[in-house]
Amino acid sequence: MLEVLREAARIMETGQKAALATIISTTGSTPGKDGAKMLVRDDGSTVGTVGGGCTESDIWRISMEVIASGSPRRETFRLTAATVAATGLLCGGEFEVYIEPIGTPSVIILGGGHIAASMVEVLATLDWPVTVIDDRADFAHPDRFPRASEVLCKPFETCLDDVLVTANSCIVVVTRGHEHDELALSRAVETSAGYIGLIGSRGKIGAIRKNLRAAGVSESKLENVRAPVGIPIGSRTPEEIAISIAAELIALHRGSIQKEPKEGDSRQYSVTESLD
Numbered sequence: 001m002l003e004v005l006r007e008a009a010r011i012m013e014t015g016q017k018a019a020l021a022t023i024i025s026t027t028g029s030t031p032g033k034d035g036a037k038m039l040v041r042d043d044g045s046t047v048g049t050v051g052g053g054c055t056e057s058d059i060w061r062i063s064m065e066v067i068a069s070g071s072p073r074r075e076t077f078r079l080t081a082a083t084v085a086a087t088g089l090l091c092g093g094e095f096e097v098y099i100e101p102i103g104t105p106s107v108i109i110l111g112g113g114h115i116a117a118s119m120v121e122v123l124a125t126l127d128w129p130v131t132v133i134d135d136r137a138d139f140a141h142p143d144r145f146p147r148a149s150e151v152l153c154k155p156f157e158t159c160l161d162d163v164l165v166t167a168n169s170c171i172v173v174v175t176r177g178h179e180h181d182e183l184a185l186s187r188a189v190e191t192s193a194g195y196i197g198l199i200g201s202r203g204k205i206g207a208i209r210k211n212l213r214a215a216g217v218s219e220s221k222l223e224n225v226r227a228p229v230g231i232p233i234g235s236r237t238p239e240e241i242a243i244s245i246a247a248e249l250i251a252l253h254r255g256s257i258q259k260e261p262k263e264g265d266s267r268q269y270s271v272t273e274s275l276d
Contacts, residue, residue, distance in 0.1 A: 028093020
C-alpha cells in the first residue's frame with residue numbers, strides 16, 4: 001500500500017493522470033480485503049492489487065474510464081458460485097470498490113499580459129499548478145503573479161525547453177499583442193500536452209495555421225489546437241476571457257467536451273489585439 005500511495009503522490013506532483021481503486025467494504029470471502037488499493041496510470045500500467053482475477057481486470061477497465069471522464073465511480077462485485085467456477089477463485093462473497101481520478105491538470109501560460117494575470121487568479125481557486133512564461137523580465141516576475149506555481153523569463157524560441165509537459169498539461173498561448181503567438185504555438189504543438197489553446201481573431205488564427213503548415217508543421221498537430229480558446233460567452237475583458245478559458249479547461253478535465261476540437265469549429269470572441 002505504501003508503494004501505491006507514494007506513486008499517487010508522485011502523479012499529483014508531476015501533473016499526470018491516474019485512477020485510484022480502493023476496496024471500501026467486503027462481505028463473505030473475497031480476493032481483496034478492506035482498504036486494498038490499486039493505482040492505474042493513464043498508460044494502463046498499474047501499481048498494487050485489489051485481489052487479482054477477472055474482477056481486477058474489470059476494475060482496471062473501469063479505472064481507465066474514470067481517467068477519461070474525470071468522474072469517480074462506486075462499483076459492487078458479487079462472486080457467485082458460477083463466477084467462482086468460471087474463474088477458479090477460491091472465494092465467494094461481495095465487495096465494493098471506490099474508484100477516483102487523481103492528478104489535476106497543470107496549466108502553462110505562454111505570455112505574461114493582462115489575460116495571463118486574470119487566468120492565474122481564476123485557476124488559483126481550483127488549486128491547479130500554473131506556470132507563466134514570458135520573455136520580459138518585468139512581466140515574468142513572481143511579484144506580478146504571486147499565486148502562480150512558477151514564473152519563468154525565457155525567450156519564446158526556447159520557452160518550453162526544460163519545462164515538464166505531460167498529457168495532463170494545458171498550454172494556453174496569449175502573448176502580448178499576439179506578436180509571438182505563432183512562435184509560441186510552434187513550440188507548443190511539438191509537446192505531449194493534452195490541450196493547446198490559442199487566442200485571437202479567426203483571421204489571425206487562420207494565418208498562423210497557414211504559416212505553420214508552410215513551415216512543415218503537420219496537419220495532425222495543428223488539428224489538436226483549440227482556437228479561439230475558451231467557451232463562447234461573449235467575453236470582452238481580460239477577466240471574462242480568463243473565465244471562459246478556465247471553463248473550457250474544467251470541461252475538458254471533467255470529460256464534458258471532446259479533447260480534440262470539432263472540425264469546422266468557428267467560435268469567435270471579442271478580443272482586441274491590445275489586451276496582451
